[in-house]
Amino acid sequence: MPPAVVLDRSRISDPALHAIADRVMAGERLTPAEGVALFRTSDLLGLGTIADAANRAKHGDRVTFAANQHINPTNVCILRATCVFCSYARLPKEDGAYRYTMDQVWAEAEQAAGAMTREFHIVGGLDMKAGLAYYTEMFRGLKARHPQVHIKALTAVEIAHIARIEKMSVRDVLVALREAGLDTMPGGGAEVFSPGVRATIADRKLAGSEWIDVHRVAHGLGIRTNCTMLYGHVETVEDRIHHLGMLRDLQNETGGFLAYIPLAYHPDNNELGAELGRQGTATTGVDDLKNLAVGRLFLDNFDHVKSHWIMVTPALSQLSLHFGVNDLEGTVVREKIYHEAGAHTAQAMSLDELLRIIRGAGKIPAERDSFYNVIRTFDDDPTRAAA
């Protein structure tokens, strides 16, 4: 059990945050108006202090990560023209379009054989030629070759796409995928649930309420999932809180979410970035930290908040460990989606580097499995606070 947490109020300068801090420390749920106030405050360190206390009450100084490998089997997507924030998708005959054969999937996954990989993270486009049989064959083959590796695959948007092209229910698709080896689902495709924002950035994508419905069905089947929010484009802070409210409500109902992962919008090589005149300018560090800290405080029924170093840089992810974050994106092998959108971070991170980042923040690194069970703790480095 983490030790009792003391909140250092001298670090909070915004008077509005004091009342919120009292409610957080009393275990009370924040209202939407309080969530908006957290986003609006200019007292970043005050916000971080409260989020850090809430995080330490749940996790102490432990920071987890998973040894995972990303596989993106197809970038062909029927929504390529209407998800204007996406830099990854291609039309079937467009330059750069690809769809892996099973042999290519096996070859890419082969890197897991000699590595510490415990999870395949598999997402791609809405490809008319990648239906249920494509993924069931892929998952069966991966499990046969790497039985120890967990399969976290297919966003709610991809699941709904497979259901549509196969003329099946979401439930039946999930049952078939689980029989083939699906263990959990990632949280992508959520973007921002507000209909106005969705109409602007992802007009034809699954509606927010439909995204929630797919996760509700998955949770009902015992399939745990993650959830995300893509921030830093045209959404308002009210839109963000509305989005977090829908996630919090579903978590109340099912308890099926494992982690919340805010995703920073990257404006390069996509239509939205050009329209907004934002190419080359990603989200700011302050907004990145606020999204993580507010996620920790508003989503009081979530255990885990993850920082995605690929999007916000390893340096900012390290800082986020004092802003409510208890989990870092793992080792990853060959990330493609955010690098197409201008991410300048590395495409993989070694175990040593992850340990250095976590220890350098004065925290205790621990490797976890996909259900957040700790596998091993690296608490043998007495110099960690000074790294």
Ligand code: SF4
């Ligand atoms: S965001 Fe997803 S659904 Fe939209 S175009 Fe890109 S790959 Fe397709």
